[in-house]
Amino acid sequence: MKKILNLQVNGETHEIAVNPADTLLHVLREGLGLIGTKRGCDSGGCGCCTVLVDGKAVYSCMLLALSAVGKSIVTIEGLSTDGKLDPLQEAFIKAGAVQCGFCVCGMIISSKGLLMENPHPKEAEIRQALSGNLCRCTGYHKIVEAVRIASAHS
Amino acid sequence: MARKNSATTAIGKSAPRPDAYEKVTGGKGFTINLKLPGMLHARILRSPYPHARIRRIDTSRAEKLPGVKAVLTPKDVPQTKFSPVLFEPTLAATMVQDMLILSDRIRYAGEPVAALAATSVEIAEEALGLIDVDYEVLPAVFDPEEALKPGAPQLYETAPNNVAVGPVFSFGDIEKGFAEADYIFEGTYETQRVHTCYMEPRVCVADTDSRGRLTIWSSTQHIFGLREKLAFALGLPESQVRVMKPPYIGGGFGGKLDMGLHEPICALFSMKTRRPVRLEQTRYEEFISTTRNPIKMYLKTGVKKDGTFTARYAKSILDTGAHATHGAIVVMVHGFFGFLLPYRCENKKWEGCSVYTNNMVGGGYRGYGCPQGAFAVESQIDEICEKLKLDPVEFRLKNAHKEGDPHPFNPGFTLSTYRFEDCLVQGAERIGWSERKAAGSGRGSKKKGIGLATQPLWVSGCMGFPDIYEHSGAIVKLNVDGTADLAVATVDLGSGQIITLSQIAAEELTLSPDKVRVTAADTDTVPFDAPAHASRVTYSTGNAVKAAAASAKKRLLEVAASLLEASPEDVELVEGTVRVKGAPKKSMNIADVVKRAESPFLVMTAQGPQPTSVQEKGTIIGVSSMAPPSNPSPATAEFVEVEVDTETGEVDVLRVVYAHDIGRVINPQGAEGQVEGGFQQGMGFALSEKISFDQSNGACLSGDFLNYKMPTAPEMPTQIESIFIESNEPTGPFGAKSLAEPCVIVPAPAIANAIYNATGARVRQLPITPERVLAALGKL
Amino acid sequence: MAFSKLKEVYTPQSSEEVVKLLKQHGHGALILGGGTFLHGLSARGLLPDVEALIDIQKLGLDYFTPSNGVVKTGASVTFTALEKQPELTKAPWLGVLKDALEYIPVQVKNMATVGGSLASSLPLFDLPVAFMTLKGSVVAAGPKGNRKISLDEFFKGQFENALQRGEFITEVLLPVPPRRTASAFLKNEKHANALAILNVGVSITLDKAGKCEEARVVFGGGVGDVPVRGRSCENALEGKRPNKELLKLASETVEADLNPISDHRASAKYRKAIAKVLVERAFETALQKLN
Numbered sequence A: 001m002k003k004i005l006n007l008q009v010n011g012e013t014h015e016i017a018v019n020p021a022d023t024l025l026h027v028l029r030e031g032l033g034l035i036g037t038k039r040g041c042d043s044g045g046c047g048c049c050t051v052l053v054d055g056k057a058v059y060s061c062m063l064l065a066l067s068a069v070g071k072s073i074v075t076i077e078g079l080s081t082d083g084k085l086d087p088l089q090e091a092f093i094k095a096g097a098v099q100c101g102f103c104v105c106g107m108i109i110s111s112k113g114l115l116m117e118n119p120h121p122k123e124a125e126i127r128q129a130l131s132g133n134l135c136r137c138t139g140y141h142k143i144v145e146a147v148r149i150a151s152a153h154s
Numbered sequence B: 001m002a003r004k005n006s007a008t009t010a011i012g013k014s015a016p017r018p019d020a021y022e023k024v025t026g027g028k029g030f031t032i033n034l035k036l037p038g039m040l041h042a043r044i045l046r047s048p049y050p051h052a053r054i055r056r057i058d059t060s061r062a063e064k065l066p067g068v069k070a071v072l073t074p075k076d077v078p079q080t081k082f083s084p085v086l087f088e089p090t091l092a093a094t095m096v097q098d099m100l101i102l103s104d105r106i107r108y109a110g111e112p113v114a115a116l117a118a119t120s121v122e123i124a125e126e127a128l129g130l131i132d133v134d135y136e137v138l139p140a141v142f143d144p145e146e147a148l149k150p151g152a153p154q155l156y157e158t159a160p161n162n163v164a165v166g167p168v169f170s171f172g173d174i175e176k177g178f179a180e181a182d183y184i185f186e187g188t189y190e191t192q193r194v195h196t197c198y199m200e201p202r203v204c205v206a207d208t209d210s211r212g213r214l215t216i217w218s219s220t221q222h223i224f225g226l227r228e229k230l231a232f233a234l235g236l237p238e239s240q241v242r243v244m245k246p247p248y249i250g251g252g253f254g255g256k257l258d259m260g261l262h263e264p265i266c267a268l269f270s271m272k273t274r275r276p277v278r279l280e281q282t283r284y285e286e287f288i289s290t291t292r293n294p295i296k297m298y299l300k301t302g303v304k305k306d307g308t309f310t311a312r313y314a315k316s317i318l319d320t321g322a323h324a325t326h327g328a329i330v331v332m333v334h335g336f337f338g339f340l341l342p343y344r345c346e347n348k349k350w351e352g353c354s355v356y357t358n359n360m361v362g363g364g365y366r367g368y369g370c371p372q373g374a375f376a377v378e379s380q381i382d383e384i385c386e387k388l389k390l391d392p393v394e395f396r397l398k399n400a401h402k403e404g405d406p407h408p409f410n411p412g413f414t415l416s417t418y419r420f421e422d423c424l425v426q427g428a429e430r431i432g433w434s435e436r437k438a439a440g441s442g443r444g445s446k447k448k449g450i451g452l453a454t455q456p457l458w459v460s461g462c463m464g465f466p467d468i469y470e471h472s473g474a475i476v477k478l479n480v481d482g483t484a485d486l487a488v489a490t491v492d493l494g495s496g497q498i499i500t501l502s503q504i505a506a507e508e509l510t511l512s513p514d515k516v517r518v519t520a521a522d523t524d525t526v527p528f529d530a531p532a533h534a535s536r537v538t539y540s541t542g543n544a545v546k547a548a549a550a551s552a553k554k555r556l557l558e559v560a561a562s563l564l565e566a567s568p569e570d571v572e573l574v575e576g577t578v579r580v581k582g583a584p585k586k587s588m589n590i591a592d593v594v595k596r597a598e599s600p601f602l603v604m605t606a607q608g609p610q611p612t613s614v615q616e617k618g619t620i621i622g623v624s625s626m627a628p629p630s631n632p633s634p635a636t637a638e639f640v641e642v643e644v645d646t647e648t649g650e651v652d653v654l655r656v657v658y659a660h661d662i663g664r665v666i667n668p669q670g671a672e673g674q675v676e677g678g679f680q681q682g683m684g685f686a687l688s689e690k691i692s693f694d695q696s697n698g699a700c701l702s703g704d705f706l707n708y709k710m711p712t713a714p715e716m717p718t719q720i721e722s723i724f725i726e727s728n729e730p731t732g733p734f735g736a737k738s739l740a741e742p743c744v745i746v747p748a749p750a751i752a753n754a755i756y757n758a759t760g761a762r763v764r765q766l767p768i769t770p771e772r773v774l775a776a777l778g779k780l
Numbered sequence C: 001m002a003f004s005k006l007k008e009v010y011t012p013q014s015s016e017e018v019v020k021l022l023k024q025h026g027h028g029a030l031i032l033g034g035g036t037f038l039h040g041l042s043a044r045g046l047l048p049d050v051e052a053l054i055d056i057q058k059l060g061l062d063y064f065t066p067s068n069g070v071v072k073t074g075a076s077v078t079f080t081a082l083e084k085q086p087e088l089t090k091a092p093w094l095g096v097l098k099d100a101l102e103y104i105p106v107q108v109k110n111m112a113t114v115g116g117s118l119a120s121s122l123p124l125f126d127l128p129v130a131f132m133t134l135k136g137s138v139v140a141a142g143p144k145g146n147r148k149i150s151l152d153e154f155f156k157g158q159f160e161n162a163l164q165r166g167e168f169i170t171e172v173l174l175p176v177p178p179r180r181t182a183s184a185f186l187k188n189e190k191h192a193n194a195l196a197i198l199n200v201g202v203s204i205t206l207d208k209a210g211k212c213e214e215a216r217v218v219f220g221g222g223v224g225d226v227p228v229r230g231r232s233c234e235n236a237l238e239g240k241r242p243n244k245e246l247l248k249l250a251s252e253t254v255e256a257d258l259n260p261i262s263d264h265r266a267s268a269k270y271r272k273a274i275a276k277v278l279v280e281r282a283f284e285t286a287l288q289k290l291n
């Protein structure tokens, strides 16, 4: 039986019908069309599905949509405003941190979670904060560089 | 060194990828995002047994579940056997046709048994549980050497002793070579099963129009190969299948270089239901559907005191799993590029064997048989040097090919540009090779060491491989706003073709790269291209793009000449402007020329309407379809510094220096990105990654990212340095060769050699787990 | 997530309500902590018939309070919230918790809860070993009221624990040890996502003379069905002055207490070998905190 619930995503409230077992990832992608949040494993570990819930990076594939009610959710689509990119998005482009790009939205969201708490992280802290995000293309090198560039601008 | 020449407009610059903006804001263009109205969702039922015969399948309960629209069992699929490998024609001599879309004989745990399509994934999944299958369980064999023994369970009647293919190649006189040797070294080296781990799972959508023509959207590395394989397996004319090129694909690395079974299954469902049908594999399904084939290598090598090879022999046993798939070809590439060719030696012999077992199937993976080969060969060289007290850099130089030598693989060509020596010398200098200490001489429980490995010979494309497709095509079209559209069949797997090819077209047209747009493409609209695989796109497709751009430019100059009232030989294109030589004031920019070419007969000017001439008319377009001129070899050396905890066996990689001769570097930032990503894949292969199975029943034990250990950011070295030695390859587009695969091939032996240098312990089996290090140290 | 039978996710406001729901749904009910291990459980076929999830985030069990010689940690405290407690950095005796949290990916830490980590009852996890090292006990609420269960008695097997039908964990209690106590944790497994091949938590209390008054050693990872106490090692230390030689000697005794597993990740032999190394190093780290 579907339930109607209100989800607060990127500052907007969405009313949506979900199955009790639906994950937040599922609802974001299939229900709200927010396809920037990717499904890489649906079982925790790859990080492609990372979103911010009340400012903290979480795997949206492990969170039931029903458990996200009343919380503030931010996806990659919520980072840029009026076409102006977040400094992290700018930095990922500049540093060449985007290859296939499948991991990138999750990487940026995790980095955002980090920078919100720790605006000037050391390299080791950046790497630790990204330990729950896998990338098979870049070797993480330019991703770490991008976070450093973004943090220098904040 | 030939650094970028100042006259370029596009080449040699770190131009940002045109798709980066899209990808950092969401990235709509991935196949995983595609939804069509009325779309059904397919799921596959997989066998829990590694070897079985299906006596009976009863789908009646599943079919009754509301929402289930169609079911496929082995009796519902065409009975044409095929090989799923995309880069060769189905009927090529090296292909082994041993697969059916669904078969009533199961040869590995996880092999598809049946499939169904329903209105939602959840319903499809529930319905899978309602299919009743009666299996006759057969004895299984997992170890390839066991499988070769008499009395082992047989997988195919057509393959006695489970041998899928068993090539043998011999050059010179191997016995004589061993007789001439001062020393003979023998060793056994073994590699494991690893996954490509592209982040976007394999996913496709198939749709059928009202006349039965199929369209497929798929996260695949080769749209033309997929068209051919699908048509073959489904018994359709190729023109009845259209494969769309995905705008983005979330990685491939060789893992999407075959037709997955999801593709024909969705196609069959769509043909049956006349609705779009989608299938996205779960990560568990990913882990059991493609892998780098494990290879066990027995090496025997004869050398002179001074380190000259006199004889090289190897036997390679490759585990091809339940079906031959790539295993039939990987073994050959492994034999040649992983063993026979990289070094000079007159007497050499190689015996390969690709063996059927009840393990999962193999697949393509960056390096294609050579990460396995290089691990053995480059480790053994280190052992030889240790024993004979020779310097590993010198040793390799002594035995390496030289620039200008005949090409060892392609007798018609020479090694036109080949700067292997510079790779070794410059890399050694950067890492501080001369300060390298004797093996195991460090103090304390944590010991540091430096190791070297090389891939002296590699490919730029597949020219010279008898069965592999190697031609490319491109369309370059100029637009009225002065930009150019580039259409190619090649998909950008993330490795940056989208920008390097734009840069090549831009350079030819003297534009900046952002003026070239790579457009959508599909098998209906663009010329054939061999897949995005091997190390070929920059060189081979790059040459085709350059040719198409040159052809567009030629037409541009003709039209412009007519407008400027000059002859075509007297005009030139400089920074986006066509001008009459010697009279730079007489000029037109590209946009104005194209506008005239595309205009109707009358154009409005300040002087009122003016007639134009028919000779100027028509879209300015260039098309190419051609084989590349050659297959020049890049060369690679890698130096790695590690720290080994000799009490726990844990290994930290501290620093990596790569030196590559890849010809002219088209996009330095992109090239570095390839190297850094390549190291991650190589390091995972070396130290931690392994697909494990429960040998009692064949079930996968590493089917998620908690159990499959792909290196994460904190585990990676903080320093990965790339040295590019820019030889200027005369046959390459603006001097370029290739890069992709050697970066993945060399890390495992370089790390193994560094561990040896640190500790004096040699591990000949991958992955080099902490346990294996401790065992090699004699501490277990 | 694979919950095809799931009908309802409850968010009760009180423990009583939770107990009532657990009773009402019997086998079909499951407590939801952070939800990070539900996939792990369902992949092992352990959640076939779940109809109702009982999300306990609204019970107010998100406190971390030192009082009267006991530190109480609510079951809903996330790993991140725990890690941020200033006490974890300040108090050397809590070092084992701080160290254990270091290895886990941020996204998991932001969701996973103390209660969920213990209730999963998998010896491969890090946090349960750390809590056990600190002589922790859980408070279980159930139809008959609350009861306290020492972690030494709590774990009964893989995915099995002493909770009775209708009970759930509300908090973890840690007795505050004497002043000169420090603890540390080490894990053998570099990979951020992977569970321990072997891990160890140690705690040591020194008397005024610098002798070991009490030592605790707990092994987790591939050590069997439940975390294992290193009693021989504890005995070898107690009453003696812990110097390099003694630590070495004590670490040699761990073989007697361990009977680890062999699996696709490592052999029993390897696990035994590194157990010694990790114990010795962990005690060194803990002792450094007391200097």
Ligand SMILES: Cc1cc2nc3c(=O)[nH]c(=O)nc-3n(C[C@H](O)[C@H](O)[C@H](O)COP(=O)(O)OP(=O)(O)OC[C@H]3O[C@@H](n4cnc5c(N)ncnc54)[C@H](O)[C@@H]3O)c2cc1C
Residues within 6 Å of the ligand: A043, A044, A045, B706, C030, C031, C032, C033, C034, C035, C036, C037, C038, C041, C056, C075, C103, C104, C105, C108, C111, C112, C113, C114, C115, C116, C117, C118, C119, C120, C124, C125, C126, C127, C167, C168, C169, C170, C192, C193, C194, C195
């Ligand atoms: C990618 C990844 C990496 C990980 N890495 C590590 C690691 O490095 N080290 C490590 O230790 N762990 C690791 N874990 C495991 C993690 O610690 C557990 O998933 C977590 O502790 C479970 O807590 P939870 O609150 O999410 O529990 P849930 O998933 O909510 O629940 C798990 C089980 O506990 C039960 N439960 C939950 N709360 C209670 C309660 N209060 N009372 C009774 N029963 C309850 C549930 O019913 C369920 O059976 C990792 C997990 C993932 C996904």
Ligand code: FES
Residues within 6 Å of the ligand: A038, A039, A040, A041, A042, A043, A044, A045, A046, A047, A048, A049, A050, A059, A060, A061, A062
């Ligand atoms: S999709 Fe959620 S972690 Fe992979």
Ligand code: FES
Residues within 6 Å of the ligand: A097, A098, A099, A100, A101, A102, A103, A104, A134, A135, A136, A137, A138, B199, B250, B251, B494
């Ligand atoms: S860019 Fe491809 S996975 Fe990270």
